[in-house]
Amino acid sequence: MSRIYKALFTLLTITLMTAPVAAQELTGTLKKIKDTGVVKIGHRDASIPFSYLDDQQKPIGYGVDICLKIVDAIKAELKMPGVKVEFVPVTSQTRIPILSGGNIDMECGSTTNSVERQKQVAFAPTYFMTGTKLIVKKSSGIKGYDGLKGKTVVYTQGTTNERAMKAYNDEKKLGINFIPAKDHAESFLAVDTGRAAGFPMDDILLYSLRASAKNPADFEVVGEFLSDDPYGIMMRKDDPAFKKLVDNTVTGLYKSGEINKIYTKWFQSAIPPKGINLGFPMSDALKALVKNPSDQGVEACGKMKC
Amino acid sequence: MDFSVFFQPAFSGGGIYLDWVLSGIKWTLLVSILAWIIAFSVGSVLGVLRTSHLTVLRAPATVYVEIFRNVPLLVQMFIWYFVLPEIVPKSVGMWMKQGMPLPEFWSAVLCLGFYTASRVAEQVRSGIQSIPKGQTEAGLAMGLTRVQVYRHVLLPMGYRIVIPPLTSEFLTIFKNSSVALTIGVLELTAQARQISEYTFRTFEVFTVATVVYLLITLTVTVAMRALEKKVRVPGYIGSAGK
Incomplete structure (x- = not known):
């Protein structure tokens, strides 16, 4: 063996020996959490029952519960039981910049996993499956999207529903007058x-907004699904170590069946603050995703072409 | 930085993202200028009333100023847009919500105008009160009525004195107009946010928005400086504007 080969062989051996050490060195979000001792979770204020504030202004919900399971996994991974959780409120508009900017480490809310967003952020396996529908006042007599012709429609800025509705409006030439609102509560107002006349939003959020209204019977959720919206936890892109931990935790909940308990707690039991029971059993689409977890995103404009 | 984003086809409504910026500029200018017209006229009247020797005139003006300048602008926006239609008679409220054209725009104009009026009123009052009392007395002694004293002695000087602070107020109205986005006016800041949401080009979009705001306000500053110079009474207020 020539000296060059010997040198190369030695180099290779050294590389192979040091490689596992390098792999264990923390990078990205996990390193940040280790250094600061804090996990920052982005939450919503009115995405019932995924992520919202209870009457003590504490963030709770289905997504928040799952994120807290991830925090447990982070604690175990870093062997740091003292890791603190800090909640940061985000809106539909601010969630992606705040996450990319590093002020939150994951967002636990009602964020649709879209192909377009995947250019900016990464998503955990889908934890809820919904789609765009429309809420209207019963007295309006509107039975579907075409009933909105020439009427005013409110949308929450920064949502996929806004795009689906606008794409539909462009395609069907309904001449809808759009007004933007800052969050779901304001849109519903x-x-x-x-x-x-109407507010297009993920159907589950519409049902929960209706349930918390003064007179739920005044409102009706109408229309076909205008888009499919798979929800997932958002985290920063290009951080494979953290994504792996999050993915494993979520799929772990699916495999162990623990997800059913969490689901029942938020969708089929009385939830704070008013003790409403949404009575929303797990859809077949979600059951399939629990069996075969997926972090695949959807197109931005729902069922219309962009 | 990649500014080509402004020439990409916009997500909806046809056109390119630059059209959204231009439409944002249009609404920013419309809201600000209409609001300024309200602010200047209402504020001038209130400012004069604030200096009146009659309590019956002075008191309501004082109450107005203290209410409108002490409630946050954001809260006032919500009151004009969400609360007002609910407390007026039902038919009027329905008209405000559905019948009238551009409800969010007009709410923003009125809100911003009446809010800024309270601030203009204070500037006008301070301008009038900075004129030595002797001038009023001299005017009255010459047989002018009080209205004439205001018209020919106090106001011409008072306005000149407060041009610099009024300039600030005028500039502020352009910046404050961005609060209108909270009630759904798609002015410049709202459009910038919207474009950055659709394209994720936050830095480019807000750089352009910043430059546009600066251009607008610098134009106003230059115009107001020119006005100040043109109407200056030589030898009265130092050498301002030289």
């Missing part, structure tokens, strides 16, 4: 006060 616009329908409630009669300022807007």
Whole structure:
């Protein structure tokens, strides 16, 4: 063996020996958490029952519960039982910049996993499956999207529903007058006060908004699904170590069946603050995703072409 | 930085993202300028009333100023847009919500105008009160009525004195107009946010928005400086504007 080969062989051996050490060195989010001792979780204020504030202004919900399971996994992984959780409120508009900017480490809310967003962020396996529908006042007599012709529609800025509705409007030439609102509560208020005829949103959120309204019977959720919206936990892109930990935790919940308990707690039992029971059993689509977890995203404009 | 984003086809409505910026600029200018017209006229009247020797005139103006300048602008926006239609008679409320054209725009104009009026009123009052009392007395002694004293002695000087602070107020109205986005006016900041959401080009978009705001306000500053210079009474207020 020539000296060059010998040198190369030695180099290779050294590389192979040191490689596992390098792999264990923390990078990205996990390193940040280890250095600061804090996990920052982004939460919503009115995405019932995924992520919202209870009457003590504490973030709770289905997504928050799952994220807290991930925090447990982080504690075990880093062998740091003292890791603190810090909750940071985000909105539909701010969630991606805040996450990319590093002020939160994961977002636990009602964020649709879309192909477009995947250019900016990474998603954990889908934990809920919903789609765009429309909420209207019963007295309006509107039975579907075509009933919105020439009417005013409110949307929450930064949502996939906004895009699905606008794409539908462009395609069907409905001449809808759109008004933007900052969050779901404000959008719903616009329908409630009669300022807007309809509000397109993920159906589960519409049912929960209706359930928490003063007179739920005044409202009706109508229309076909305008889009499919798979929800997932958002984290920073290009951080494979952290994504792996998050993915494993979520799929672990699916395999162990623990997800059913968490699901029942938020969708089929009385939930704070008003003790409403949404009575929303797990859909077949979600059951399939629990069996075969997937972090695949959907197209931005729902069922319409962009 | 990649500014080509502004020439990409926009997500909806046809056109390119630059069109969204231009439409944002249009609404920013419309809201600000209409609001300024309200602010200047209402504020001038209130400012004069604030200096009146009659309590019956002075008191309501004082109450107005203290209410409108002490409630946060954001709260006032919500009151004009969400609360007002609910407390007026039902038919009027329904008209405000559905019948009238551009409800969010007009709410923003009125809100911003009446809010800024309280601030303009204070500037006008301070301008009038900075004029030595002797001038009023001299005017009255010459047989002018009080209205004439205001018209020919106090206001011409008072306005000149407060041009610099009024300039600040005028600039502030352009910046404050961005609060209108909270009630759904798609002005410049709202459009910038919207474009950054669709394209994720946050830095480019807000750089352009910043430059546009600066251009607008610098234009106003230059115009107000020119006005100040043009109407200056030589030898009265130092050498301002030289």
